[in-house]
Amino acid sequence: xxxxxxxxxxxxxxxxxxxxxxxxxxxxxxxxxxxxxxxxxxxxxxxxxxxxxxxxxxxxxxxxxxxxxxxxxxxxxxxxxxxxxxxxxxxxxxxxxxxxxxxxxxxxxxxxxxxxxxxxxxxxxxxxxxxxxxxxxxxxxxxxxxxxxxxxxxxxxxxxxxxxxxxxxxxxxxxxxxxxxxxxxxxxxxxxxxxxxxxxxxxxxxxxxxxxxxxxxxxxxxxxxxxxxxxxxxxxxxxxxxxxxxxxxxxxxxxxxxxxxxxxxxxxxxxxxxxxxxxxxxxxxxxxxxxxxxxxxxxxxxxxxxxxxxxxxxxxxxxxxxxxxxxxxxxxx
Numbered sequence: 201x202x203x204x205x206x207x208x209x210x211x212x213x214x215x216x217x218x219x220x221x222x223x224x225x226x227x228x229x230x231x232x233x234x235x236x237x238x239x240x241x242x243x244x245x246x247x248x249x250x251x252x253x254x255x256x257x258x259x260x261x262x263x264x265x266x267x268x269x270x271x272x273x274x275x276x277x278x279x280x281x282x283x284x285x286x287x288x289x290x291x292x293x294x295x296x297x298x299x300x301x302x303x304x305x306x307x308x309x310x311x312x313x314x315x316x317x318x319x320x321x322x323x324x325x326x327x328x329x330x331x332x333x334x335x336x337x338x339x340x341x342x343x344x345x346x347x348x349x350x351x352x353x354x355x356x357x358x359x360x361x362x363x364x365x366x367x368x369x370x371x372x373x374x375x376x377x378x379x380x381x382x383x384x385x386x387x388x389x390x391x392x393x394x395x396x397x398x399x400x401x402x403x404x405x406x407x408x409x410x411x412x413x414x415x416x417x418x419x420x421x422x423x424x425x426x427x428x429x430x431x432x433x434x435x436x437x438x439x440x441x442x443x444x445x446x447x448x449x450x451x452x453x454x455x456x457x458x459x460x461x462x463x464x465x466x467x468x469x470x471x472x473x474x475x476x477x478x479x480x481x482x483x484x485x486x487x488x489x490x491x492x493x494x495x496x497x498x499x500x501x502x503x504x505x506x507x508x509x510x511x512x513x514x515x516x517x518x519x520x521x522x523x524x525x526x527x528x529x530x531x532x533x
Contacts, residue, residue: 201225202250202510203269207238207257210276211499218503223510234490236468246270251506254283256467261287272296272509274502277489278356279438280520281411288521295520296505298498300356305494307360309484310406310436311368313460314349316482317432318342323479338479339457345369350398352418353408353437354379361406362389373398376409399426404434411438419443424450432458436488439463448474451481462488 205227209215218226227249229241237257246252246263251272259273264287272294273283280295288295316322319341327335349365351358354376362372372389375398381391392398399405405427409415419433419442427433433456435442444465450456458480464473467486475481489498501518508514516522 203227203248204251204253204506205229205242205245205249206253207242207255207276208232208235210253210503211496213496214499214503217500218507221507224507233495234485234487251509253502253506256282259283259288264288264291264293272506272514274505275520276498276502278302279410281438281440283520285521289524292524294509294514294522294524296502296509296514296518297520298501298505299518301497301501302489302494303356303360305491306357306436306488307364308491309462309488310357310361310408310434311364313434313436313462313482313484314344314365314404314406314432317434317458317460317480318344322482347371347403348373348401349404349406350375350392350402351406351408352376352395353410354384355408357436358408359387361408362387370404373402396423396426399423400428402431403428404432406434407437407441409437409441411440416440417443419447421446421449424455427456429454430457432456432460434460436462439465439467444475448478451475451478458482460484462486 201223203225204218207229209228209231218224227245229238229245237255239257242257243263246267248269249267250269251274252270253274253276255276259282261284264270270293273288274296275283276298278297278299280297283295285295323335323338327333345368348371350373351362352375354374358376362374365372366388373392374384374389375392375395381393384391417440421443424446447459451459460482462484463486475483505514505518516525
């Protein structure tokens with residue numbers, strides 16, 4: 201028998217996929233769809249687990265040392281900055297992600313934030329509910345068409361956002377060292393290999409890069425100072441990409457006009473976070489991938505990463521450290 205531990209319940213179809221196996225014993229730490237990390241509960245359950253599914257729980261070397269049988273960690277998402285990958289590799293623990301499952305949902309969410317900022321949707325909704333009908337004061341509403349957007353990151357999500365922005369009539373600039381200039385140009389976008397040179401040209405900057413030592417707080421006071429006073433910052437990637445204190449100051453002083461944020465440095469945020477009091481900020485609770493359709497796709501992939509590892513059929517394309525599989529890794533169609 202193989203023991204699997206899920207930090208939270210998956211979509212019913214994915215739960216049924218696991219339940220159909222007679223060689224699996226399953227522990228689910230919470231039935232909540234979303235919520236704070238189940239860090240303590242995971243630490244208490246990981247000891248005899250063969251595989252675990254995590255969300256925003258932190259996996260470090262100390263935790264791994266308590267899990268002698270662990271073979272696979274399935275991340276419910278594509279980011280893995282909370283997982284110590286070298287430590288996992290050293291202990292021959294495979295780390296799987298749900299590549300391709302959340303691209304569309306996050307791209308749509310990015311456009312939602314962009315539109316909400318452009319049309320002051322949250323402020324106008326509050327105005328109507330308060331009986332004032334149309335709020336007159338404050339910044340002007342804007343159209344997306346004709347505005348330039350700088351996408352920082354051109355992976356699975358960034359490429360989808362680029363297409364959506366182009367469909368809205370925006371000029372798309374792309375910065376991503378992993379993609380050669382000819383590829384970006386061939387896609388019909390403007391290559392921006394020098395990020396800081398492109399920042400002053402953008403009306404909107406949208407972040408779609410992974411969190412790493414190089415990208416931590418890449419959007420700092422200097423970065424924000426180079427942005428247009430009329431520019432907006434959109435972040436559906438990771439809160440740590442932004443120096444939040446510098447962003448709050450920039451929004452307060454009018455260094456930039458507005459921001460749409462799905463992610464924050466501290467999640468859930470402290471009740472006194474100054475962003476809560478800012479009318480030029482649209483906030484979401486890190487739920488860009490929470491659409492029901494996306495939830496199912498992510499759940500199925502997360503479950504399959506666990507089961508396929510046990511069966512020896514995991515596709516290395518869904519793994520972060522495929523070297524754990526060795527030279528004879530099996531590929532699936």
